[in-house]
Amino acid sequence: MTSLVLSAWPDSWSREQRCTATMVAAAVVLALFMWLLAAPLAAMPEPIGPAAQQFAEGTRVTVELTLVSGLLGVLFGVLAAVGKLARLAPVRWAASFYIWSIRGTPLLVQVLFVFLALPMIAPGLALSDFNSAALALAFNVGAYNAEAIRSGILAVPKGQTEASRSLGLSPFQTFREVVFPQSFKIALPPLVNNCVALLKDSSLAYVIGVAELSNVGNRVQAATFQPVPVFVATASLYLILTTVLTQISGAIEARLDVEQRQH
Amino acid sequence: MSHLQPQAVAAARAPLPPPAPAQEPLIRAEGVNKHFGKAHVLRDVTTRFFQSEVAVIIGASGSGKSTFLRTLNRLETHDSGRIVVDGIELNDTVKNLDAIRREVGMVFQQFNLFPHLTVLDNVTLAPRRVRGARREEADASAMELLTRVGLKDHAHKHPFALSGGQQQRVAIARSLAMSPRVLLFDEPTSALDPEMIKEVLDVMKDLASSGMTMIVVTHEMSFAREVGDRIVFFDHGRILQEAPPDQFFDGQENERIRAFLGQIAH
Numbered sequence: 001m002t003s004l005v006l007s008a009w010p011d012s013w014s015r016e017q018r019c020t021a022t023m024v025a026a027a028v029v030l031a032l033f034m035w036l037l038a039a040p041l042a043a044m045p046e047p048i049g050p051a052a053q054q055f056a057e058g059t060r061v062t063v064e065l066t067l068v069s070g071l072l073g074v075l076f077g078v079l080a081a082v083g084k085l086a087r088l089a090p091v092r093w094a095a096s097f098y099i100w101s102i103r104g105t106p107l108l109v110q111v112l113f114v115f116l117a118l119p120m121i122a123p124g125l126a127l128s129d130f131n132s133a134a135l136a137l138a139f140n141v142g143a144y145n146a147e148a149i150r151s152g153i154l155a156v157p158k159g160q161t162e163a164s165r166s167l168g169l170s171p172f173q174t175f176r177e178v179v180f181p182q183s184f185k186i187a188l189p190p191l192v193n194n195c196v197a198l199l200k201d202s203s204l205a206y207v208i209g210v211a212e213l214s215n216v217g218n219r220v221q222a223a224t225f226q227p228v229p230v231f232v233a234t235a236s237l238y239l240i241l242t243t244v245l246t247q248i249s250g251a252i253e254a255r256l257d258v259e260q261r262q263h
Numbered sequence: 264m265s266h267l268q269p270q271a272v273a274a275a276r277a278p279l280p281p282p283a284p285a286q287e288p289l290i291r292a293e294g295v296n297k298h299f300g301k302a303h304v305l306r307d308v309t310t311r312f313f314q315s316e317v318a319v320i321i322g323a324s325g326s327g328k329s330t331f332l333r334t335l336n337r338l339e340t341h342d343s344g345r346i347v348v349d350g351i352e353l354n355d356t357v358k359n360l361d362a363i364r365r366e367v368g369m370v371f372q373q374f375n376l377f378p379h380l381t382v383l384d385n386v387t388l389a390p391r392r393v394r395g396a397r398r399e400e401a402d403a404s405a406m407e408l409l410t411r412v413g414l415k416d417h418a419h420k421h422p423f424a425l426s427g428g429q430q431q432r433v434a435i436a437r438s439l440a441m442s443p444r445v446l447l448f449d450e451p452t453s454a455l456d457p458e459m460i461k462e463v464l465d466v467m468k469d470l471a472s473s474g475m476t477m478i479v480v481t482h483e484m485s486f487a488r489e490v491g492d493r494i495v496f497f498d499h500g501r502i503l504q505e506a507p508p509d510q511f512f513d514g515q516e517n518e519r520i521r522a523f524l525g526q527i528a529h
Contacts, residue, residue, distance in 0.1 A: 163375035163434075166336050167389035167441060168365035177388060181379050258379060258421045 015254060022251035030244050034060050041233075047224035048233050051216075058216030059237050065134055065202040065212060066241075070195050072138035077145025077191075082175075084150055095146070102143035108204055111136040115208040133205035141198045145191055152187030153179060185256040192249035196242050213237055287350075289314050289445055289476055290335060295344035297330060297500075304330050305341065306500040312445070312478055317471045319487040319508075320480045322497030323523060328480045331497065332447050335478065336367040349444060365393060368438030372450040374430040376422040376437070382409065383418040386437045393441070401440075408436040412466050428459030432466050445476040452483060484527055488512055496520055 009018045037059055041052035048055065083095030102110070115132035118125050127135065156179050164174040203214035217234035221227045288311035297305035304327045312318055320328045333339040334346060337353050337360055346353040348363050377385050386405035390396040396404075409415045412432040414425075422430055431451055438446055448467070452460040464486050471477055471490045481487065487494055487508060494511040496504045504517060515521050 157375075159371060159373050159375040160377065162338055163369075163371060163377070166338060166364050166367070166369040167437070168361055168393040169389060170361060173392050177392060178377055182377075185379070256379075258423070 015257075019251045019255035023248055023255075026244055026248040026251065030063070033240065033244070034063060044233075047220060047226045047230060051220045051224075054216045054220060055213070055233065055237065058211060058213040059241070061130070061211055062199070062202055062213040062238075063241065065130070065137065065205060065210070066195070066199045068134045069137035069141060069202070070198055072134070073141035073145055073194070073198065074191070076138060076142025077149050078180075080142060080146035081149035081153060084146065085153060098139075099143045099146050102140055107136070107140050107201055108207065110140055111204050111208060114139075129205070129208045129210045132208060133202070133210050137198060137202060137205070140201070141194050144194045144197075145187075148187045148190035148194065149183065152183035152185075155186045156182045185253075188249065188253050188256065192246065192253075195249070196245055199241055199245060200238065286313060288312060289316075289349060290478075291345070291347040292331075292335075293345045293347075295331070295334060295341045295346060297327075297334065297339065297341050304500050305334070308344070308500070308502055310495060310502055310505065312476065314444075315474045315476055316492050317477045317479065317490055318493045318495055319491035320478065320495045320497060321482070321484075321487060321523075322503075326497040327500040328497040329449055332449055332478060332480050335447060336364055336369055338369070365441055366444045368441060368443035368446040370431070370434050370438055370446065370448045370451050372453050374422075374427070374434045374454070376430055376434055378422050381419050381421055382414065382425070382433050385422065385433060386440045389437070390440050405436070405440060408439050409433070411439075411469075412436045413462075426459060427455045428462045431455065431459075431463045435463075435466055435470070439470075445478065446470070448477065448479040448481065450480050450482070452481065482527065484512070484524075496523075 009021055013021070034056075038052045038056040041055050042049055044052070080095045080098055083091050084099070086092055086095070111133055114127070114136040115129060118127070118132075160178050160182065161174055164178040165171070169177065202212060205212050206215040206218070209215075213234060217230055221230040224230065290312040292311070293309050295305050295308040296303070306327075308327075308331055320332065322328045330339055334341045334353075335348065341353075349366055351359050351363055353359065353363065376382075377388065380388065383402060383405055386408060387396075387398070387401040390401045390404070391398065406415055406418060409418055412435055414429060414432055414436070417425060417429065417433075422433065425433065435446075435451075451467070452463050455463065460483070464483060467477070467479070467486070468490055479486075479491075489508075491508050494504075494506055494508055495502055496511070498519060504511070504520060511520075512524065515524065
C-alpha cells in the first residue's frame with residue numbers, strides 16, 4: 001500500500017522526483033479533499049447527504065487537531081528524547097517522569113485533565129475545547145515519539161559523533177547536522193505509526209465537546225437513528241485520511257533512503 | 264620530510280623525550296596515565312611531536328597506541344599527566360577543546376563519513392558550520408581537495424556508493440578542509456581490502472611530502488619505514504622505544520621488539 005502512489009510515476013523519473021511528486025500529490029489530494037468534501041457527500045443519499053456540511057466540518061476539525069498536535073508532538077518527542085539522554089540528572093528525571101506518567105495513564109483522562117483540571121490548578125490556563133484536546137494529544141503522542149526518537153539517536157554509531165566533534169563542530173551542531181538527521185530517518189516508521197494512531201485518537205476530543213468527525217457521526221446517528229450508514233461513512237472518512245497519511249510518510253521515507261535499500 | 268630528526272633513544276625503557284630542539288614542539292605529552300576501569304592502559308607516556316614531522320606509532324593490539332592517539336584530541340580523557348597541543352593544555356575547559364579540535368584533524372579506521380550527506384557536503388560541512396565559510400568558497404576548496412585525493416568525479420555521490428579506499432580518501436579530504444596543523448590517523452588502512460590500501464597510503468605519502476604534520480597508528484611497516492621520521496613503539500601502555508626508522512627496523516637490539524617485528528613480517 002505504501003508504494004502504491006510512489007511506483008505510479010514514469011520509470012524515467014529519479015527517486016527524488018518520484019518522492020517529491022508523491023508528497024506534492026498527497027498534499028494536494030488532502031487539501032482538495034478537505035476543500036471539496038461537502039460536494040460529493042451532499043450527493044449521497046439519506047442520512048449522509050443532508051448532513052454533508054457537518055461531516056465536512058468534522059473532518060476538517062479532525063485534520064486540524066491531528067496536524068497541530070502531531071507537529072507539537074514531534075517537538076515534545078525530540079525534547080523529551082534529548083532530555084532522557086542529557087548529562088544533567090535532573091533533566092533526565094524530568095524527561096523520564098513525563099514519559100512514564102503519560103504512557104501510564106489513559107488518554108481519555110489526560111484530555112479531561114487538561115480541559116477540566118488544569119484551569120483549577122492554573123486559572124490562566126483555561127483553554128478552549130479544541131486547544132485543550134490539541135495540547136493533551138500533543139503531550140500524549142510526544143511521550144511515544146520520545147521513545148522512538150531516543151532509540152533512533154542511540155542507533156547512530158558513536159563514530160559519527162566522534163568524527164563530527166573532531167572536525168570542530170560543537171555538541172549542538174553535531175546533534176543538528178549529523179546525529180539528528182540520521183536518527184530521524186531511523187525513527188520515521190515508528191513516528192508515522194504514532195501519527196496514524198494520533199489521527200484515530202483525536203476522536204477522544206469528542207468527550208469535551210470538540211465537533212470532530214466522530215462527534216459529528218454520533219450526532220447525525222442520534223438524529224436519524226441510522227447507525228449503519230452513518231458509521232460506515234465516518235469510518236470511511238478516517239480510512240481515507242490514514243491512507244493519505246501513509247502515502248506522504250512513505251514518500252518521505254523513500255526520500256531519506258539515500259542508500260536505496262528499499263529497491 | 265622533517266628537518267627536525269628527533270634523536271633516537273634506543274634504550275629498552277626510554278620514555279625520555281628527545282632533546283629540545285630550537286623549535287617548540289607542536290604537541291607535548293608528559294607523564295600521561297589512563298585507566299579503563301581496572302586496566303591501566305597508558306602508563307607515564309611522555310613524548311613530543313614537532314611541526315612537519317611524521318611520527319608512526321606501532322605496537323601490538325591492546326598496547327594503548329590508539330588510546331594514546333585519541334587522547335591527543337581528547338576523544339579520550341587522560342587521568343593524570345599533561346597534554347599540550349599548540350600551547351593549549353587539554354583539560355576540562357570546553358573552550359580549549361573546540362579550538363584544539365579545529366587544529367587537530369583525525370582519520371578513523373572505519374572512515375566515519377556522514378552517510379546522509381554527499382561526498383562534497385561531507386567535506387564542506389565543517390568549514391561552513393565552524394569557520395562560517397560561504398557555500399561557494401567551501402565548495403570550491405572542497406573540489407580542490409577532492410581533486411588532490413583523486414575523487415573529483417565522485418563529489419555528488421553518497422558515501423555508500425564508494426569503495427572503502429575511496430571513502431577513506433574522502434575522509435582525509437574532509438579533515439584537510441579544516442586546514443589542521445596536525446593530522447591523526449587511527450589505523451587508516453586496517454578496514455580496507457588489500458588492493459585498496461595502496462591508494463590510501465599514496466595519498467598519505469603525498470601529504471607527508473607536502474610538509475603536513477602527521478601522527479599515524481598503523482600496521483603498515485613499509486609505510487612506517489619509507490615515510491616515517493620517527494617510530495614510536497608502544498608496549499603494555501608504555502613507550503618502549505622511539506627511534507628513526509632505519510635504526511628501528513635494521514639495528515633493532517630490543518628482544519621484545521624484534522619478536523614483534525618477526526611476527527609482523529610473516
